[in-house]
Amino acid sequence: MKEKIKSILIVFALVLSSGFVNAQSGITLKELECEMLENPLGIDVVKPRLSWKIETDKPQIIQEAYHIMVASSKEKLENNEADLWDSGKVKSDSSINVTYGGEELDSKDEAFWKVKIWTNKGETNWSETNFWSMGILTYAEWKSTRWIGYNQLFPGDSIGQFSRLSARYIRKNFELEKPIKTAKIYLMGMGLYELYINGNQIGDQVLAPVPTDYTKNVKYNVFDVTKELASGKNVIGTILGNGRYFAMRQEYKPYKIKNFGFPKMALQLVVEYTDGTSDTIKTDESCKFTANGPIRANNEYDGETYDARMEIPKWNTLDFDDSDWMNLMWVQEPGGFYEGQMTPNMKVKDTVMPISVKQKDDSYILDMGQNMVGWLQIKVNGERGDTIKLKFAESLKEDGSLYTANLRDARVTDRYILKGGRTETWEPKFVYHGFRFVKITGLKSKPKMEDFIGKVVYDDMETVGVFESSNPVMNQVYKNAYWGIRGNYKGMPIDCPQRNERQPWLGDRTTGAYGESFIFDNQTLYSKWLDDIKYSQTLDGGIPDVAPAFWRYYGDGVTWQGTYITVADMLYKQYGDLSGIEKHYPYMKKWIKYMEANYLKDDLMTKDKYGDWCVPPESLEIIRAQDPELLxxxxxxxSAFYYYLLNLMEKFAGLIDTDKQDIVYYQDLSERLKKAFNEKYLDKSKLIYANNTVTANVLPLAFGMVPKEYEQQVFENMTHEIEVNKNSHISTGVVGTQFLMRTLTNFGRSDLAYTLASNKTYPSWGYMAENGATTIWELWNGNTADPEMNSQNHVMLLGDLMIWYYEDMAGIKSDPKTQGFKKILMEPHFDAGLDYVDASYDSSYGLIKSHWKKNGTKLNWKITIPPNTSAKVKVPGSKISKVKINGQGPESIAENVSIKEGQVLFELLSGDYTIKTN
Known part of the structure; x- marks a missing residue:
């Protein structure tokens, strides 16, 4: 019998977790574990939110109270001297998002905290200590830190459509005269950086920091470098890559592509000595640099060129003589406000080994067996000056050569020039590729597969979901979704990772972010993205199609721009995170009013840009549907989507302290719109909407716009359209697919939803898998339409499929009356067509499991409900006596047991249960 509590610090969306096991009655304390972020440094808000998870093998655990202590030192906290905050015993079952209520914290302050709780089964001891530190909270504290850079080209550099810019290597020598207590570096390195102290690389992050619109906000990273420094002489080394800052297409389509300038950096090293004094080492004119290093070019679209002959041995150590290096210049700051990065950087999260290497003419084609995102590490031998060229692609032509037309003008080529003399191992630093196949030229002999390792790169987030079913097609689609989603997490959610786009399109994630949250802990990513959207808003309220607005696309649609609102709703629903709504509500309201003022005509919203993007066309050979009956x-x-968003805004207004007239405003406008919508688009003689596309019907059904007396018939007419006219196949595009699976299921046709999910013929998700896809395509017919258009790694066509997997097939759903899975709805649709599902989701409260299997009329269902939560459970059955929970009748274990419409309903508190019905 062991009880375990995991403490979590949440700041906006930053999650820092640790674990401890302690309680009375002989339960022992265990070692603290930091699970989700190794260095809780540089927190950027003064009121962080604290959370903890309870892990125990005791059933039916409910938290009744908590006590939090926060102190300015670990020693004080160990002595129960809570000089920053002592909450006292608070009667509450809240164990997530408890707002820090202590002394106001200042820049660089440190806070140490612990918690104990009281449950219905007893009191825990104090947890072990957790920790966070504040970042630099004011601009004034950065003013004396100079931005340094070199706003000129070096030999070999060029600016144009295919810009080339060599990496900047920067050094700063300094001396520390006293014994060191602590030391932290605060670094802004634009566009990308690698950091070294005395020759040692700091951190295992890659492609850092996360991208932003640098004219609006600039992220700084914080590192504890105490162990790397020594009293006496030291040196800081930095390599600056280009990233999104030095844009890949300089002076090319300047009306569209935003450029920021040459790479630059600002750094503070704050050292506290054991005698209580401190020093701050800053970037200034004493920093030395060169661009005559081995990284000759680094460009996200075009690749990296590395000349090993130009390596600079020990350039980042004290032994190096930098007298021949140039002094860096003071340069203009980027323009955006400085912010602590509240989301983890990217890391190498996985590796992939190739499955084959085949010779093709004078080159070799490497097959990774999986469409992946990252780069290739190579091991090669050769003579000095030999050039190994790596060109990346997602697919091959019929003759076995690379197919690259769909990459447009992205050159996607890495080059490694050997120094010679021994085996050389190399991988790039400042690029990534989306690829399955690699064409390798320049080798003198056939390579071995073990000479290559694929490095999978995405944001450092946990995989929180697992799903498996009895249907192999659905399982493969899930795997494809998993690889596609994580590959497109690049400090922001992008549309594709391989061609000359890679943009954070809003419309791709309107509902997608919700489905993704069941697989990955994407809270921090999407909280940051809400800020990106806010910063990109125009003064009059307009929102762009992509954010950050690296492309100047302001199309003023609803289905794309409304993502600003739906993502905030997802964060509240899935994580219990209200901060996104609180922070962004004024800007969302501004956009709502902007759209009303500019595009509301006769109570209908008349502005759309992209339509129901990527509807399956009437012919396998064309990209876009031309038949008006399909559009x-x-x-x-x-209009339908605007109605949906108005209802969300009404909910938001009720959740936060805002003008109550806002609620009246949203209600009035939505009712007027609903009335006008039905008057214009509902055909009461046929009971269909508009031209009877599935999308035209599914949206008003999903949003509750259909008059109740017509609702069932409209739904039946829609299912007739799917089953008869579309042969039980998908006919929706990006917009309609976001609500299709859940609407079918909610209206009693989970069997039809299952058919769509398990189809293997065109158009379907299974069709992609059957035709070799290992991620999700951009087009339903990506293998037959003009392949130059098709990205083979997109996620926008997933719609609400992943939500349907978890909520409707596994029965893992947060009760909409609560948030963050405090109360869980476990109501799988056992009759949809599957024989078993084995799924889990690690929620904010803990692990939720659902593993069910049918055998004829018998059902065996094993579930886990995490501590401090409860679940409403539904199983088929007409008699309560036919249901057993852990071998007993429901009344002896469950609460509120009842029968309704052939279903047995009951409520369970936390624990592990085996439910059997016959």
């Missing part, structure tokens, strides 16, 4: 009127899409 949904843009005003139908924008």
């Amino acid at each position: 949904t009127d843009g005003d139908v899409l924008s």
